[in-house]
Amino acid sequence: MEFRAQVRFTRVSPQKARLVLDLIKGRKVEDALNILVFTKKRVAATVEKLLRSALENANYLSSEKGIDVDVDKLYVKNAVANDGPRMKRIRPAPMGRAFRYVRRIAHIEITLAERRQNGSGSLATVVGEEQVAKAVPAKKKRVVAKKSVGKKAGKK
Numbered sequence: 001m002e003f004r005a006q007v008r009f010t011r012v013s014p015q016k017a018r019l020v021l022d023l024i025k026g027r028k029v030e031d032a033l034n035i036l037v038f039t040k041k042r043v044a045a046t047v048e049k050l051l052r053s054a055l056e057n058a059n060y061l062s063s064e065k066g067i068d069v070d071v072d073k074l075y076v077k078n079a080v081a082n083d084g085p086r087m088k089r090i091r092p093a094p095m096g097r098a099f100r101y102v103r104r105i106a107h108i109e110i111t112l113a114e115r116r117q118n119g120s121g122s123l124a125t126v127v128g129e130e131q132v133a134k135a136v137p138a139k140k141k142r143v144v145a146k147k148s149v150g151k152k153a154g155k156k
Contacts, residue, residue, distance in 0.1 A: 001067060002077065005054035006109040009084055012043045013104040017081035020044050021108070029055055029074045029112065047108065051076070054112045069114060077113035081106045 010017065020041050024032035029051065036048040055074065062069035084105030090098045 003058040003112040010106045014081040014106040017043050017106045021079035024076050025079050054110050073115045074112045078111040080109045
């Protein structure tokens with residue numbers, strides 16, 4: 001089961017947001033929140049708020065909808081910062097000219113998942129994946145030697 005939260009418009013460039021998101025990818029939610037509290041980037045507060053929102057989505061589903069979710073086993077499965085619309089602005093320049101610059105916007109999305117009992121992967125698995133792997137044994141590859149063809153003698 002996956003739990004998502006996303007924020008549409010964040011007034012930070014996606015490149016700067018990715019620096020913070022790379023710190024928390026693959027970590028437990030508790031560890032990710034501790035990392036975000038002590039990160040000195042401005043976007044860390046927004047990412048922390050978004051992570052708490054995804055955690056509350058998981059709590060809501062476990063309590064209200066009856067889905068069995070262990071909040072202690074949740075981890076950050078995916079954290080993405082994509083480009084949003086760009087705002088084009090003009091800055092005054094010398095001699096009556098104007099320079100254009102771009103204010104970038106990021107769309108941030110965080111996905112949480114629950115770890116399995118053995119500690120690897122998430123609950124989201126493909127049905128029938130294990131059965132296919134057992135049914136079809138691995139085939140050995142045959143190596144075929146090719147003859148190299150040189151120039152034919154006698155032709156002009």
